[in-house]
Amino acid sequence: xxxxxxxLPTVPMPIAQPxxxxxxxxxxxxxxxxAVILALVLGVxxxxxxxxxxxxxxxxxxxxxxxxxLQHGQAxxxxxxxxxxxxxxxxxxxxxxHNPTPIVGAPSATHGRPHLGGPFSDFVGKxxxxxxxxxxxxxxxWVGTDQSIDINASRNEQGEVTQxxxxxxxxxxxxxxxxxxxxxLPDDAVQSSATATQVDYHTGAGNxxxxxxxxxxxxxxxxx
Numbered sequence: 001x002x003x004x005x006x007x008l009p010t011v012p013m014p015i016a017q018p019x020x021x022x023x024x025x026x027x028x029x030x031x032x033x034x035a036v037i038l039a040l041v042l043g044v045x046x047x048x049x050x051x052x053x054x055x056x057x058x059x060x061x062x063x064x065x066x067x068x069x070l071q072h073g074q075a076x077x078x079x080x081x082x083x084x085x086x087x088x089x090x091x092x093x094x095x096x097x098h099n100p101t102p103i104v105g106a107p108s109a110t111h112g113r114p115h116l117g118g119p120f121s122d123f124v125g126k127x128x129x130x131x132x133x134x135x136x137x138x139x140x141x142w143v144g145t146d147q148s149i150d151i152n153a154s155r156n157e158q159g160e161v162t163q164x165x166x167x168x169x170x171x172x173x174x175x176x177x178x179x180x181x182x183x184x185l186p187d188d189a190v191q192s193s194a195t196a197t198q199v200d201y202h203t204g205a206g207n208x209x210x211x212x213x214x215x216x217x218x219x220x221x222x223x224x
Contacts, residue, residue, distance in 0.1 A: 012143045116164055116219050117205045120155040127151065144169075149180075156223050164219040181210055181217035 109125035112118060123141060124130070130139035130153075141151040154163040164184050168177055178199070189201040189208060199210040200222070208224040 092207040113187075114161075115186055116161055116208060117186050117203070118161055118223070120153060120159050120161055123151070123153050123161070125150060138163075165216070166214045166219075170215055174212055177212055177215065178210070180220050184219055185210075 001023075013042040013133040014071050086149075090127070095206045107124050107129070108121050110119055110121040111123040112128050112224060114122045120147070127141040127143050128209045132140050137156070138152055138154040142152065143149045148169040150167040152165040152167070154165075155161050160212040166177070166181055168180065171178075174196075185201060185208065186205060191199060192202050192207075197212050197213055201208040205221070209220055209222045211220075
């Protein structure tokens with residue numbers, strides 16, 4: 001009996017390879033996007049915390065502080081300047097020196113005898129703060145029990161009184177005006193001449209004129 005089974009092919013059949021899975025690209029992109037968003041949120045949160053913290057706001061409003069430290073061996077100097085107060089502190093070998101900023105206020109007072117050619121501060125010491133403090137080189141002192149006498153004192157840049165203009169009450173006579181103004185003559189004043197309206201004196205600081213007017217007198221250094 002003949003064998004009718006067809007001959008099998010002699011070429012080997014290729015072996016089927018397993019299917020490769022495609023990478024999940026969309027999931028990776030989504031994860032990366034979420035990571036970026038979380039990083040931004042955390043960054044903003046940390047920034048806000050730093051701004052609200054005391055160290056993030058160490059410079060107070062309206063004040064600026066600058067510190068300069070110089071060190072040489074064992075000597076250290078520190079200078080701190082603020083908008084409201086200026087101080088200087090020096091530390092040398094463990095010794096502290098504090099120099100506060102001078103405060104501008106009322107004129108200083110001394111307690112010598114007020115006179116022409118003397119310090120303006122002697123008038124402040126005896127009669128108090130002038131009525132028109134700061135208006136110029138000429139200032140007024142109101143004196144007397146009823147504040148009826150006005151002493152107008154002019155001073156130079158050195159604080160020396162160069163002129164006195166005294167206005168008294170209406171009841172003053174010429175003799176009273178002369179006596180009152182004479183108290184402001186320098187200690188070494190010596191009368192050299194006199195008229196009804198003017199008395200001249202010699203002093204070590206120069207010649208002085210005492211001019212008499214109605215209820216008033218003017219004491220000034222003469223330029224002659």
